[in-house]
Amino acid sequence: MSNFMKVEFAAKSENESFARTTVAAFIAQLDPTVEELTEIKTVVSEAVTNAIIHGYEENEKGTVLIECELKDDNISLTIRDFGNGIEDVDEAIQPMYTSKPELERSGMGFTIMENFMDHFEIESIPNHGTTVTLRKKFLNNQSAYN
Amino acid sequence: MALSLTYDFEQKQDVLLVRLTGELDHHEAEQLKNDWQSYLQNGMTKHVVVNLENLYFMDSSGLGVFLGRYKEVKEIGGEMVICSINYDVQRLFELSGLFKIIDAVENEAAALARLGVAL
Ligand SMILES: Nc1ncnc2c1ncn2[C@@H]1O[C@H](COP(=O)(O)OP(=O)(O)OP(=O)(O)O)[C@@H](O)[C@H]1O
Numbered sequence: 001m002s003n004f005m006k007v008e009f010a011a012k013s014e015n016e017s018f019a020r021t022t023v024a025a026f027i028a029q030l031d032p033t034v035e036e037l038t039e040i041k042t043v044v045s046e047a048v049t050n051a052i053i054h055g056y057e058e059n060e061k062g063t064v065l066i067e068c069e070l071k072d073d074n075i076s077l078t079i080r081d082f083g084n085g086i087e088d089v090d091e092a093i094q095p096m097y098t099s100k101p102e103l104e105r106s107g108m109g110f111t112i113m114e115n116f117m118d119h120f121e122i123e124s125i126p127n128h129g130t131t132v133t134l135r136k137k138f139l140n141n142q143s144a145y146n
Numbered sequence: 147m148a149l150s151l152t153y154d155f156e157q158k159q160d161v162l163l164v165r166l167t168g169e170l171d172h173h174e175a176e177q178l179k180n181d182w183q184s185y186l187q188n189g190m191t192k193h194v195v196v197n198l199e200n201l202y203f204m205d206s207s208g209l210g211v212f213l214g215r216y217k218e219v220k221e222i223g224g225e226m227v228i229c230s231i232n233y234d235v236q237r238l239f240e241l242s243g244l245f246k247i248i249d250a251v252e253n254e255a256a257a258l259a260r261l262g263v264a265l
């Protein structure tokens with residue numbers, strides 16, 4: 001089994017729920033557990049929110065691109081923005097590190113992504129943008145007949 | 147457009163009871179924060195109980211809102227207690243270490259009793 005989807009949308013906060021719901025609908029074909037679905041929705045929400053708040057600093061002219069690939073029981077997700085980028089990725093992924101404490105961010109987004117997924121990778125170029133790649137193998141979706 | 151988060155506030159003596167329903171993300175966080183802050187400044191509130199029974203989805207934006215209000219409650223000398231937390235939201239609280247500072251109890255009655263409100 002293999003499948004693929006790609007969606008691009010404006011960096012508006014009202015699209016955060018659109019993004020996570022869309023990915024959840026797409027991966028439903030893998031028959032994920034409720035917990036797996038919640039994990040995927042949460043990490044999509046984290047990465048898209050980061051693109052909007054940090055990548056574009058809430059400039060709604062930016063766009064966010066999500067690609068999702070399914071292969072057998074594996075999901076691969078990339079969330080990309082073309083915004084500010086990250087100067088120091090090692091610092092950014094530290095739990096509790098945030099560059100925007102005044103916006104009530106708590107620096108947990110990357111920690112959540114790392115915890116909820118099997119694989120997590122950031123590629124970022126200052127002033128060009130950031131791509132987050134997330135992978136996970138679904139465990140509980142073995143249909144009895146295949 | 148349907149609201150993805152709704153909430154109501156109820157004053158019980160010096161305790162502000164906040165009930166959240168729906169999904170709490172960055173899009174919803176700002177309005178919740180502003181409304182919540184106006185209740186904290188009403189002069190009647192010392193403690194806060196947050197009922198999370200019907201909060202179906204939350205991400206780090208929610209953690210930020212709770213941590214922000216926790217600090218404000220501490221400043222007025224009060225306590226914040228959460229109740230009826232579901233499994234998904236509980237995982238985020240655990241990951242972020244929020245349980246080290248905010249107590250979680252079974253339900254509203256237990257939370258109010260903890261804060262000395264006679265039922
Ligand atoms: N897409 C991005 N573009 C630019 N900078 C980013 C991006 N994503 C994350 N960052 C940087 O990495 C830091 C850590 O991100 P993380 O999601 O862990 O925390 P946060 O967004 O600050 O807080 P929280 O996610 O808890 O609300 C951010 O504060 C920001 O400086």
Ligand SMILES: [Mg+2]
Nearest residue numbers: 046050109110
């Ligand atoms: Mg974040």
